Amino acid sequence: MIRLDRSITLLMLFAANSPETAQSQADRLASVLAESDLSGAVIITKGGSTVFSAGYGLANKELDVPNTPETxxxxxxxxxxxxxxxxxxxxxxxxxxxxxxxxxxxxxxxxxxxxxxxxxxxxxxxxxxxxxxxxxxxxxxxxxxxxxxxxxxxxxxxxxxxxxxxxxxxxxxxxxxxxxxxxxxxxxxxxxxxxxxxxxxxxxxxxxxxxxxxxxxxxxxxxxxxxxxxxxxxxxxxxxxxxxxxxxxxxxxxxxxxxxxxxxxxxSERAYEAMYRPERGGYAYGWRVQQIEGREVLSHSGGVPGFQAVNFRIPAEEIDVVILSNVTPGRWGSVVPELFGILLGESHMSVSF
CATH class of the missing domain: 3.40.710.10 (DD-peptidase/beta-lactamase superfamily)
Known part of the structure; x- marks a missing residue:
């Protein structure tokens, strides 16, 4: 199991859920990420409120400095x-x-x-x-x-x-x-x-x-x-x-x-409409646009030597997921469908990036 930084925050702010359900949901998110190979940081928001934020592994292995959401x-x-x-x-x-x-x-x-x-x-x-x-x-x-x-x-x-x-x-x-x-x-x-x-x-x-x-x-x-x-x-x-x-x-x-x-x-609103209007390859203006299980998903990934990043958004649900990593290649991408499944109350959601 990878190192879980002490800065982890589990803020149960899913207004539609009971406190017990929100706590269970946060626990499941933490469990999925803790069992992944992620070295980096994660934030998950819904409706503008942070529901999960954590750092995993080390920002600097030689100095034993942990990753945090501020890294x-x-x-x-x-x-x-x-x-x-x-x-x-x-x-x-x-x-x-x-x-x-x-x-x-x-x-x-x-x-x-x-x-x-x-x-x-x-x-x-x-x-x-x-x-x-x-x-x-x-x-x-x-x-x-x-x-x-x-x-x-x-x-x-x-x-x-x-x-x-x-x-x-x-x-x-x-x-x-x-x-x-x-x-x-x-x-x-x-x-x-x-x-x-x-x-x-x-x-x-x-x-x-x-x-x-x-x-x-x-x-x-x-x-x-x-x-x-x-x-x-x-x-x-x-x-x-x-x-x-x-x-x-x-x-x-x-x-x-x-x-x-x-x-x-x-x-302007006109500019936003253009930003999310996909052309060939499902690519718009700096965003990949997918229709997955009846939902519009906006995403982009990034990578330079030693770093990987993903930014996912489900606009209709106001769910945003950002994962940044400082060890490549990362095999943690497979957990993203599980994260969305937990957030949407489903077994998983087939997303790609």
Whole structure:
């Protein structure tokens, strides 16, 4: 059994249930997670109230520092949700339109990219390849690189399909969206997110990870060796993933983010409708949209070396689940259907991410 941090909180706030039922439900959630292999933190909220929050395992194995709900983790591709929101903020202000060709805003792009729309970049239907598909990209992720230099590495690569006709997940498309945000707003990407999203929502433990940044309560990343033992994950130059995977956060801050989305903060109703309207591959603007057992489920996962993250939402039930981990690969993903089953009063719920 993995180590269960003493910061675990079981707040029985399911208003529709009796105290005994709520306690039983909290106990079942704790049992499922304690028997998993999770090293990280979890938060589960319903109707804006925390019903479960806990840390598991160690944030730093060498110093024997436990993970807690206040621990900061790299969140990988969950970053894309904030990039998408930034685009919608700029659209609401009349500074761009998601139907615009990206070349209308970013001058330094190849001809093959110039007519790609912002909408196509948001929904991974642009035809731009994924960053991991470029030979040598992963091996050079520790090399300090500017956003412009990162984008230029893909300029000579052909589109993998006619824009708008297919779906291929592309981190590069989100790098280009980050550049679009910088050009249109006149503000560095991380500063725009901080002033327009993190500060208004009280997300004080979220930001862009950089080599020079010293973070209190930062988790170290680990990878499992073939033997199963944890070893230090290779570090990378996080700004190389700007717009697509360069942020860190806590489960508590991501719960604030999810609640703000439920309450329709930050942008217009029209923008929210666009955010959750899936295109090919069931992908909308920074969210995967699924219909599961009659319920709409919104989700996204993320991963960089040594870290995994998932963010699940069931809007109709106002249930949000965030799991952040600092050991990869994690086999704890199999517990997510059990968690939803407990929360919904069912045996399980078949979710995927």
């Amino acid at each position: 900061k983790f790299r969140i990988g591709s969950i970053t894309k949700q904030f990039t998408a929101m930034s685009i919608l903020i700029l659209q609401d202000r009349g500074l761009l339109d998601v139907r615009d060709p990206v070349g209308d805003h970013v001058a330094h792009v190849p001809d093959s990219w110039r007519s790609l729309t912002i909408h196509q970049l948001l929904t991974h239907t642009s035809g731009i390849m994924h960053s991991w598909a470029l030979p040598g990209f992963e091996e050079t992720m520790a090399v300090p690189t500017t956003l412009d230099e990162t984008l230029e590495r893909f300029f000579d690569e052909p589109l993998v399909f006619e824009p708008g006709t297919d779906f291929v997940y592309s981190g590069v498309g989100y790098f280009l969206l980050a550049k679009t945000i910088e050009v249109v707003s006149g503000t560095p990407y991380e500063e725009f997110l901080s002033s327009e999203i993190f500060e208004p929502l009280g997300m004080r433990d979220t930001g862009a990870d950089r080599p020079e940044t010293v973070l209190l309560h930062r988790a170290s990343g680990y990878e499992r060796a073939d033997s199963g033992a944890a070893q230090n994950a290779p570090d990378i130059f996080m700004p190389i993933l700007t717009g697509g995977g360069n942020l860190y956060s806590t489960v508590q801050d991501l719960a604030r983010w999810d609640r703000a989305l439920t309450e329709r903060a930050l942008v």
